[in-house]
Amino acid sequence: MNAKNNQPDSRQTGETSRRILKRDPQPNLFKPITFRKITARNRIMLSPMCQYSAKDGLADDWHLVHLGARATGGAGFVFTEAVHIEPRARITPHCLGLWNDEQRDALKRIAEFVAQQGAVPGIQLGHAGRKASVGRPWEGTRPIAPDYGGWPVISASNKPYADGWPEPEKLGRKGIDQQLELLAAATRRAHQAGFQVLELHAAHGYLIHQFLSPLSNDRDDEYGGSFDNRIRFLLQSIETVRSEWPENLPLFLRISATDWVEGGWNIDDSIRLAKILKTASQVDLIDCSSGGSDPRQKIPIHPGYQVPLSSAIKNEAGIATGTVGLLHGPDLAESVLANGDADLIILGRALLADPVWPLRAAKTLKSNSAPWPVQYERSDIF
Numbered sequence: 001m002n003a004k005n006n007q008p009d010s011r012q013t014g015e016t017s018r019r020i021l022k023r024d025p026q027p028n029l030f031k032p033i034t035f036r037k038i039t040a041r042n043r044i045m046l047s048p049m050c051q052y053s054a055k056d057g058l059a060d061d062w063h064l065v066h067l068g069a070r071a072t073g074g075a076g077f078v079f080t081e082a083v084h085i086e087p088r089a090r091i092t093p094h095c096l097g098l099w100n101d102e103q104r105d106a107l108k109r110i111a112e113f114v115a116q117q118g119a120v121p122g123i124q125l126g127h128a129g130r131k132a133s134v135g136r137p138w139e140g141t142r143p144i145a146p147d148y149g150g151w152p153v154i155s156a157s158n159k160p161y162a163d164g165w166p167e168p169e170k171l172g173r174k175g176i177d178q179q180l181e182l183l184a185a186a187t188r189r190a191h192q193a194g195f196q197v198l199e200l201h202a203a204h205g206y207l208i209h210q211f212l213s214p215l216s217n218d219r220d221d222e223y224g225g226s227f228d229n230r231i232r233f234l235l236q237s238i239e240t241v242r243s244e245w246p247e248n249l250p251l252f253l254r255i256s257a258t259d260w261v262e263g264g265w266n267i268d269d270s271i272r273l274a275k276i277l278k279t280a281s282q283v284d285l286i287d288c289s290s291g292g293s294d295p296r297q298k299i300p301i302h303p304g305y306q307v308p309l310s311s312a313i314k315n316e317a318g319i320a321t322g323t324v325g326l327l328h329g330p331d332l333a334e335s336v337l338a339n340g341d342a343d344l345i346i347l348g349r350a351l352l353a354d355p356v357w358p359l360r361a362a363k364t365l366k367s368n369s370a371p372w373p374v375q376y377e378r379s380d381i382f
């Protein structure tokens, strides 16, 4: 018991109770946000970020501490890195997977801990397609041949990602159906593990994006050619996730809103897709990233460089969006929300560098709704 307020002492119960002070008008960044039955305490989301630290696709203490620290650091949504639906879906041999129950159970304790800290636990599901089977960034991100611990890769077409990359096996009708079954099974396990939001990874040149972009899809069947055919695998993937993911839990979709290459997928395609998704009401938010499908891309990188993509999709399709990419200044993040350019601020490297970014941003923006965990309360001087 805590003698001062007659409440159970959170340091003994293991829970992080947070003292809510008298409410002031909140900055947008710290206003709660609701999707279906899930409400997050603020609009800051930890972006999915591979840690390349798993063995056999299993999450371990690294993942618990990494994601747990961002939850205690005050983020509203804490997302896992891309979690892969079959062994050959992994980007590297050290990426996370969710094709068996052991992997589900390893993720479960992380989802539970994140939720105990007041954050919404989210999981990103993905398949790297022709960009799978590469070394870790610190090993050079080069393709690993099957004889050296890699594996044969699959894609929408036989086109390799770049010179020197392997020729993928083009998925046939049976292969596509098998992918949807794997996605359904991973979705079921994600729910059993206790995640409250699922993000489908359709960005960065990975498998779904390989179907979307004319740069990587030269099929002449019902999955290639026209816009409607190229989005078919994505729509079927969304349908599949929704058939397993509870109606009252949100589904996010990460797309590359443009390939940044002439003749590739572009912002007009993204807006057209977003309008279809808005009408279907299965996807709750589009996480607007960009690039990754072609090494010829020219990305105009500067703070907030992907905000215009989010803004166009949100305002033209009327669907909620998240924006990501060099948004590390709290004032910039706040102004993006205030301008109506996005509904969520998604942070990657800023939260790697500083797990308590949300708590510091609350101080900068004079919000009192993001108090330090009681265990860390005395660091509130910073």
Ligand SMILES: Cc1cc2nc3c(=O)[nH]c(=O)nc-3n(C[C@H](O)[C@H](O)[C@H](O)COP(=O)(O)O)c2cc1C
Pocket (backbone or CB within 6 Å): 047, 048, 049, 050, 051, 081, 082, 124, 201, 203, 204, 254, 289, 324, 325, 326, 327, 346, 347, 348, 349, 350
């Ligand atoms: C180490 C690292 C790993 C990443 N892994 C993923 C991933 O698993 N899934 C994904 O969609 N994006 C991934 N990304 C991209 C980030 O989620 C984010 O979109 C990007 O870093 C831009 O945001 P930032 O400027 O806030 O870092 C990764 C980025 C980094 C730095």
